[in-house]
Amino acid sequence: MITLTDAAQNELDRILQNEGKGNKGIRLGVKGGGCSGFTYVMDFAIEEREGDQLFNTQRTPVFVDPKSLEFLDNLEIDFSSDLLNRGFKFRNPNATKSCGCGTSFAV
Numbered sequence: 001m002i003t004l005t006d007a008a009q010n011e012l013d014r015i016l017q018n019e020g021k022g023n024k025g026i027r028l029g030v031k032g033g034g035c036s037g038f039t040y041v042m043d044f045a046i047e048e049r050e051g052d053q054l055f056n057t058q059r060t061p062v063f064v065d066p067k068s069l070e071f072l073d074n075l076e077i078d079f080s081s082d083l084l085n086r087g088f089k090f091r092n093p094n095a096t097k098s099c100g101c102g103t104s105f106a107v
Contacts (some may be wrong), residue, residue: 025061029068
């Protein structure tokens, strides 16, 4: 299960309305790299791919491939904007450590 806070959902609504025309939702995944071993990847989802798991179907669909889901199960996505930082925040119960910027993690 992957969940989005109201703040994250509102930001996705804004982004998709302004920039994501023709997209079905967002694609969330992980790739090797970053200072902690893995990094989060978010992009527009143009179409569903074979094997994708689908979350948040009532609002903005979130597509996740099976390999990434191993690392992202029970992830919560939040969004915050303050004087120093603006962006999506990932609360991943599978991560054993994460970097200071919050975009990479280790399991």
